[in-house]
Amino acid sequence: MNYLNIIKNGIVKDNPTFVLMLGMCPTLATTTSAGNGLAMGLATMAVLMCTNFVISCMKNLTPDKVRIPVFIVVIATFVTLLQMAIKAYLPQVDKELGLFIPLIVVNCIILGRAEAFAAKNSPVASLIDGVGIGLGFTLALTLLGIVREILGAGAVFGYAFIPEDYNILLFVLAPGAFITLGYLIAIVNKLK
């Protein structure tokens, strides 16, 4: 399979947020600003690339019956490594994303890709699939974060350009996450 195609599939045809609708918890919870959405997307992408690669390398060694527990341990290992790295080098990100970094373990995208792609394809193709799906997830989260930040805080990536009086606080709070994602999905449906 063409590697460029795998990446394109991950971003457009199999977009985890707008098409597959997986990993909704971090999507809604961490997109209060464009920066947070980007950070969460990149963190998930890093884990997904590593787990896809390792699981694909191990696919002939894992008995079929215990594959899910094996996958979960591999995923949890990489999430723990990432958690420690973020705590050490990016304490600000750790504070913003908080609980949702360890919760990458139960993000259905990661287990889903392990099962649907990495367990059937070569390690390099799986790594590329991790990049593609990760990029699709990152783009969706950043887009959601940008929309919510503009409407709710009048800023993009922290650069304010709308006076505070015109901000709609609702969009930074919980209901805004559901409503924004709902309308973004409606727009994507329309474009399809």
Added chain:
Amino acid sequence: MEYLLIFISAIFVNNIVLAQFLGICPFLGVSKKIDTSLGMSAAVAFVMVLATLVTWLVQTYVLVPAHLEYLQTIAFILVIASLVQMIEIILKKVSPALYQALGIFLPLITTNCAVLGVAILVIQKEMNLGHSIMYAFSTAIGFGLALTVFAGIREQLALTDIPKGMRGMAIVLVTAGLLSLAFMGFSGVDGGLRILLGLD
């Protein structure tokens, strides 16, 4: 009195689904009918309380004394996965009727981030065992409440004529947003209750 505060605040003020965004997948996935949403809520309540109990004990008596706190994520997810598996086997043997009702929901719960989320949250908030169990129980009730109310709305929604682009997940998410907005009306109740109960 603290228990009452935890109870009210976890159900209404900091609702796990509508304010904290945990357990969104089952919230959107199994909320088409009230019956199934009740079954799911019961299964989640069962697993959440047990999982919090076991992970709290693992954290306090194994991980902390052995200075292995960094293994928290791996240890907790393994405990939860095996616990779910064990509950499934026990239920099948002991109470086939209950297994019939909850069986199909149990495997889904392993990847329900609300269970792992609550287990980690009670450790982060440094709650004692009693408070942790109460928190897990109330959170599960809050999850059940949100899920059942939402399922009721969706049953009605299925009968209405929705614009083409909004069909499917789009209208469901907007509805969830409105429900979340309604729950925001409870914000501040916990503060008032705290004063009322004389905890401050």
